[in-house]
Amino acid sequence: MPLFDAYIFVDWSARNRKSPARPSRDAIWIGELERGSASEESYFRSRDEACSYLGQLLLHLKAKRFRVLLGFDFSYGYSRGFARCLSTRDEKEPWLRVWETLDELVADKDDNSSNRFEVAAVLNRRIGGRRRGPFWGCPVSRRIPGLSPRSPGFPFAAQNELVLNRLRMSEERLSGVQESWKLLGVGSVGSQALLGVPRVHRLRHHAELSDCSKVWPFETGFTTAVTPAVGPFILHAEMWPGIVKDDVDVMMRSRKNVIRDQAQLRCLCQWAATKDREGELARFFERPAGLTDEQVNVCIAEEGWILGAT
Numbered sequence: 001m002p003l004f005d006a007y008i009f010v011d012w013s014a015r016n017r018k019s020p021a022r023p024s025r026d027a028i029w030i031g032e033l034e035r036g037s038a039s040e041e042s043y044f045r046s047r048d049e050a051c052s053y054l055g056q057l058l059l060h061l062k063a064k065r066f067r068v069l070l071g072f073d074f075s076y077g078y079s080r081g082f083a084r085c086l087s088t089r090d091e092k093e094p095w096l097r098v099w100e101t102l103d104e105l106v107a108d109k110d111d112n113s114s115n116r117f118e119v120a121a122v123l124n125r126r127i128g129g130r131r132r133g134p135f136w137g138c139p140v141s142r143r144i145p146g147l148s149p150r151s152p153g154f155p156f157a158a159q160n161e162l163v164l165n166r167l168r169m170s171e172e173r174l175s176g177v178q179e180s181w182k183l184l185g186v187g188s189v190g191s192q193a194l195l196g197v198p199r200v201h202r203l204r205h206h207a208e209l210s211d212c213s214k215v216w217p218f219e220t221g222f223t224t225a226v227t228p229a230v231g232p233f234i235l236h237a238e239m240w241p242g243i244v245k246d247d248v249d250v251m252m253r254s255r256k257n258v259i260r261d262q263a264q265l266r267c268l269c270q271w272a273a274t275k276d277r278e279g280e281l282a283r284f285f286e287r288p289a290g291l292t293d294e295q296v297n298v299c300i301a302e303e304g305w306i307l308g309a310t
Contacts, residue, residue: 002276003227005066006034008057009239009268010050011261012072014191018045018112023259030054031265034066035277039269041262048110051199058209058234067231069272071239072200074192075171075180076215077304081162085127094302095218103198116194120183121146128152129159137184151182169295170288170309174242204236216285216307217300224282237285243308244271284308 011029013019019027023043028050033039044050054070061068076095083094086101105122108114120135124146127134133152138144154166164181171177176187183190204213213234214220220235227233241248244267251263275281284307287296299305 001229002035003067003281004035004069004235004272004276005064005231006032006061006068007269007272007276008032008054008068008070009265009272010054010070010072011241011265012074012192012196013047014114014116014195015112016114019043021045023262025259025261027261029259029261029265031262031269032057033269033273035273039266039273041265043262046110046112047108047195047199048112051203054203055206055209058203058206062209062212062232062234065231067227067233067235069235069237070203071237071268071307072196073239073241074189074196075168075304075306076193076197076200076218076236076238077168077302078180079165079168080298080303081158081164082127083302085158085160085162085164086123093218095215095304098302099197099201102194103201106194106198108195108198114195116191117142117144117147117183119194120190127158127164128156131157131159134158134164134181135183135190137182137188137190139184147183149184154179154181156181168303169291169299170303170306173288173309174240174306176242200236209234217305220285221300222285222287222296222305224286226282226285237307238304239268240306240308241268244268247271284310 009031013028028044029041031039031041083097087097105119117138121144124132124135132146132148134156136148136151138147138149156164166179178187178189180190180193182188204215212232215236220226241264247267248263
């Protein structure tokens with residue numbers, strides 16, 4: 001029995017202006033596949049447009065009582081200790097405190113302009129005091145107090161005697177991964193996470209979707225029984241495009257008119273649907289090998305895990 005009836009993956013972007021009208025790379029793409037149908041990819045010029053589309057799509061799939069796997073390509077969590085650096089309040093789980101904090105601070109307008117660098121500077125002042133970190137990377141043309149264009153070095157010593165690692169446990173298992181603290185430059189993913197986490201938070205707690213939504217592994221734990229037997233149900237899971245790199249390379253060689261972002265999403269949808277149909281997808285949601293009980297608890301409470309990091 002497959003776990004899902006539909007698969008949706010999002011190639012996110014932190015671009016500070018609207019993307020070109022003509023579909024292009026390094027913009028927002030959404031790939032979707034309903035079981036038994038062909039995959040489709042859609043291009044969006046702004047984060048507002050993409051999330052509005054996602055909201056309507058999820059409502060449509062909920063009405064069909066589908067179980068949906070929804071994944072974005074940025075980090076859903078930060079290295080151990082980040083939540084405690086921000087606040088000592090413990091009435092909520094660390095991951096949720098971080099999500100709510102980012103949702104409160106981030107201003108992301110419909111023209112794609114945002115305050116992500118200013119938010120990073122605010123977080124740095126809370127965490128590092130006079131030390132500029134752990135977030136780093138900003139345009140050379142802009143001087144933002146509290147945010148350095150260069151890495152502060154890791155492990156990073158916070159002002160409350162906590163130490164933040166450069167990478168999460170799941171990221172340490174993947175090659176070529178850069179830290180979520182890096183906001184600008186080749187391979188950077190930090191800006192995507194700062195702007196993306198609030199969007200996932202709102203989708204998860206959407207008034208008409210919250211009753212059938214959960215975030216893996218924060219709310220589910222590590223388990224092969226990650227979905228109910230019947231829908232509607234929406235599982236939010238951080239995804240890793242590298243899991244289909246070889247398939248994308250083959251597609252790019254054979255189809256010259258396909259944009260790589262688009263090819264990546266098509267391959268991800270097909271990968272998930274195929275693994276699910278063959279009964280192999282469930283193992284990607286179970287407890288990762290080699291983790292101690294204490295490390296598992298850290299991942300579930302704060303760091304999260306990447307779908308595809310084994």
